Structures are given as C-alpha cells and as structure tokens.
Amino acid sequence: MTLLRTKPLLRNGYPAGSLSEPSMNVLEREDAWVLELAAPGLEKEDFELEVAEGRLHIRAKKDMAPGEQETFLRREFGGYDFEKTFRLSEKVEAEGISASYEAGILRLTLPKAENAKPRKVDIQ
Template identity: 40%
Template sequence: MSTLIPTIKSGNKKTTESNFNRLPSLPSWFDDILGKSFGNEFISNFNTGITLPAVNLINLDNEFVVEMAVPGFKKSDFDINLDNDILSVGAELKSEINEENEQYTRREFGYSSFKRTFVVPETVETEKISAEYNDGILKIMLPKREEAKKKAVKSIDIK
C-alpha cells in the first residue's frame, strides 16, 4: 500500500513555514521543464507496457469463467498457473522491427506484459481447470464441485 503525498507545483502556498518548504518539489520541476520543452508528439505513441486487460468473471451453474480481452498474443505467450488457491495469468510480448534503406536506418522495439491474479474458491475442481484462446479472448474455465453446483428449486407442499 502506498501513501500519496501532495506536492505544490507553483510554490505559492501561503503559510508561516520557512521558505524551504515553499519551494516546488524536484519531480514537479521535471514536470514543468519537460512539459514546456517537449510536446505530446514525442510521447503520444509511448507504450508503458503496464496496461491490464479487461476481465469478465462469469458465475454459471456448473462453472466459473474468466474472460480476458488480450488481442495480439499467441497461445505460447501466456503463463497460467495455480499456486494453492491463487490463479495467476500473465503474458509477455516482445517485438522488434529493423528497416534499413540507403538513406536511413530505423530500429523500433516494444515490450508489453501483464499479470493478473485471482483467488480461486474452494468450490472449484482445480484438477479440471482448462483454458482456450480464440480471436483475442482468453477464457479460463473453472468447473465447480458437485456440491457447489446450483440445485434446481424444489417446491414444498404444505400438509
């Protein structure tokens, strides 16, 4: 858990504290310098590689289903593990483009990865967990134990 500490960018806070406390923080100086010197055109295509995929958790009668939207990956890019009751799903994708021409050489590379973890309920048959990946959607099926499956509603007659 992290604690957020507010900083004063303008340095115009009116207090009775010393002048040292009224100076802007070092990170805000960098923000001010970089923000004024470089426009967004240099960082608009910057990929931090830390975005998390959208997830749907579905509770069906016989199973739980975890769906993740992760287009652009191959089946071999995924790492799915169950450690005790923790299901971890991760993927790593590296790409590199090299172009050489008489006039120029261009070399670009990218890296993207994520890792999501889920607590698996005790009602899941962990030996029967399966996964499939089609059209950019990763589905992980977690079948429920027989005693956890939803039973049909029973009507009780009054005597």
C-alpha cells in the first residue's frame, strides 16, 4: 500500500486551531493493516469512506463554531475539513475493508490479500 496525499494539508494557510488535520497511526498485524485517525468530537455519520478505482478516500467535515454567548480563551483545535486518499495495492483485500469509530478514533482495518499474508513453508 502506498500512502499519498493528493491534496495539500488543509492546516496550511489556516490560522492555528481553526481546522484540524487528524494525526494518523498505521500498524501492521499478521493478517491486516490498521489505520487509526485521531478525530475526537465527531459522530460516525460525519465520516465519508469510499473505495473506488483502487483508492480509499476518507472525508470528514464538521464546523465546531462556538455558541452565541461564548468566547474562546484558548483554541488549540478546531473543526474538521479534510480528505485523505490512499492508493490500495493488490496486497489489500479491498472488499474486506471495515471501519469503526470509538473514543474519538476512526479505525480502518484493511485485510491482507492471501498472497500478502505470512505463510509457513513445509519442508518436503
């Protein structure tokens, strides 16, 4: 799998704290790769996930404007408006990709295709 950013980071050009580009962890298990996106404060409905033409698209947009009677004394994070795109290699079983959102983390599991899994070789 190759990770590529097809769009510039949205945080660029915005004042700090106005929009968040989520941090991401990638971990490898024996049978899958797992992407973890740190995106606290959202609902699972705020995400749009799409697999098309060998690419995985992750989008989320949420305005987190303050209430009318409120003022911000400190603002280190803001709402979301991001899109991340990953090119899926043939090592990923695209049909089997699943996602969950829990404790502010969007977790995508990308199962390995059979040919990418480790296998033991028997000695004849």
